[in-house]
Amino acid sequence: MEFVIRISQFLLSLSLLIVLHELGHFIPAKLFKTRVEKFYLFFDIKFSLFKKKIGETVYGIGWLPLGGYVKIAGMIDESMDKEQMAQPPQPWEFRSKPAWQRLIIMLGGVTVNFILAYFIYVFVAFVYGDKTTTIESLKDGYWIENELLQDIGFKTGDKIIKVNDVAVVNDYDVKSNIIGAETFTIRRHGQEQVITLPEDFLGQFSSAKSRDLFERRIPFMIRKIADTSLNKNAGIEPKDIITSIDGKELRYFDQLDSLMTGYKNETLTVQLLRGEEAITKQLKVDGDGKFGFQAGYDEDRFVELGYFDRTIQTYTFGESFGAGAFDFVDTLRKYGAQLKAIFTPSTGAYKGVGGFKAIYEVFPPFWSWQAFWVLTAFLSIMLGVLNLLPIPALDGGHVMFLLFEIISGRKPSEKFLERAQLVGFVILITLVLFANINDWI
Numbered sequence: 001m002e003f004v005i006r007i008s009q010f011l012l013s014l015s016l017l018i019v020l021h022e023l024g025h026f027i028p029a030k031l032f033k034t035r036v037e038k039f040y041l042f043f044d045i046k047f048s049l050f051k052k053k054i055g056e057t058v059y060g061i062g063w064l065p066l067g068g069y070v071k072i073a074g075m076i077d078e079s080m081d082k083e084q085m086a087q088p089p090q091p092w093e094f095r096s097k098p099a100w101q102r103l104i105i106m107l108g109g110v111t112v113n114f115i116l117a118y119f120i121y122v123f124v125a126f127v128y129g130d131k132t133t134t135i136e137s138l139k140d141g142y143w144i145e146n147e148l149l150q151d152i153g154f155k156t157g158d159k160i161i162k163v164n165d166v167a168v169v170n171d172y173d174v175k176s177n178i179i180g181a182e183t184f185t186i187r188r189h190g191q192e193q194v195i196t197l198p199e200d201f202l203g204q205f206s207s208a209k210s211r212d213l214f215e216r217r218i219p220f221m222i223r224k225i226a227d228t229s230l231n232k233n234a235g236i237e238p239k240d241i242i243t244s245i246d247g248k249e250l251r252y253f254d255q256l257d258s259l260m261t262g263y264k265n266e267t268l269t270v271q272l273l274r275g276e277e278a279i280t281k282q283l284k285v286d287g288d289g290k291f292g293f294q295a296g297y298d299e300d301r302f303v304e305l306g307y308f309d310r311t312i313q314t315y316t317f318g319e320s321f322g323a324g325a326f327d328f329v330d331t332l333r334k335y336g337a338q339l340k341a342i343f344t345p346s347t348g349a350y351k352g353v354g355g356f357k358a359i360y361e362v363f364p365p366f367w368s369w370q371a372f373w374v375l376t377a378f379l380s381i382m383l384g385v386l387n388l389l390p391i392p393a394l395d396g397g398h399v400m401f402l403l404f405e406i407i408s409g410r411k412p413s414e415k416f417l418e419r420a421q422l423v424g425f426v427i428l429i430t431l432v433l434f435a436n437i438n439d440w441i
Helices: 001-033 099-128 145-153 171-175 200-206 252-259 299-304 317-342 357-360 367-385 395-408 416-439
Strands: 036-054 055-074 130-132 157-164 184-187 192-194 219-223 242-246 266-273 277-284 293-296 311-313
Touching: 001 036, 001 055, 001 099, 099 317, 099 367, 145 200, 157 171, 192 311, 219 252, 252 367, 266 311, 311 357, 317 357, 357 416, 395 416
Parallel strands: none
Antiparallel strands: 036 055, 130 311, 157 184, 184 192, 219 242, 219 293, 242 266, 266 277
């Protein structure tokens, strides 16, 4: 079921972004009376799942969900239609239009990506507001489970005070500024100390077994009782919280392993919190020292119990435009920092470049419209930025040659553009293969 939910979100988001990106090319092309021969969601190599010709354009859905395209007449693109290009230019072809019109057509896709992302952030701000958790409310610091962070010097219970030399106020600030971070100032047992990250931290993190970073310390809330659990008939209910084991307090889930040390094949007295009621149960421990419970998460409940706070900033319709602009610029800045790290070999960040599997995995295993729209906005920015890279097979490559033409007054030859497109296509395929292979190693 989790797979179905995730793949549904992934395909819906991807389809929305592809159609609107290509629409960004389609609309100005039609405005400038340029013939658009195809408009496709996904690629139609050999055959289409669906196609219908309306006017001069064939609209269709391909079978390969790796992108989409519009085929504009008289344009050197991935179709490499040399037969058409060998014919005399026609007034309705892309190559016959003024350079400034061709530039607008090529910039249309990324423009739509950025506009879409901005308005999604406006919508999210207005409908959902901003939820923040202050660092101060995390009274006992963070849960540090990642061995890489432990090796660097972090420990469970550390409180994050600064990232680099900038004080952090909210929990979000800690994780969102990990890219570009060089030092963390922490408070441990009342004493401040500085932990320096290795230069290739991002590369090491990409190769680490765990992708957890600084996690909130939460109680042991039971989400599900395993079918093989010795306690499946013990009267345990989902959302019960274990507060003590054998008379020893269990405030945080990360304390469980140490409390369970030495307990195997025994029956223990366990205190539970169910709503406002304290309950005592006799629970069995199996040969692995486990109760057979899966841990759960309920942010509302944890806030209610005082594990951390949560402030919801609401916005009027007018205010949401400013809040959306802030989120858009902030996301764009952070993605720019991520790209900079990727193209700086010493950081090792290129090891974390992911493909479609990585994108699929960022969607939650449950349906959340808020998460869906926030992720779609981020992916829209990512798609827009990547398409601006000066690689001939991408929009940015076409823009690069058009700017050269406008500035110099000289148009590159069609032969040169064909060769550049081929080189760009090879580069692009190489990058796509690298990213998708990275998903599995």
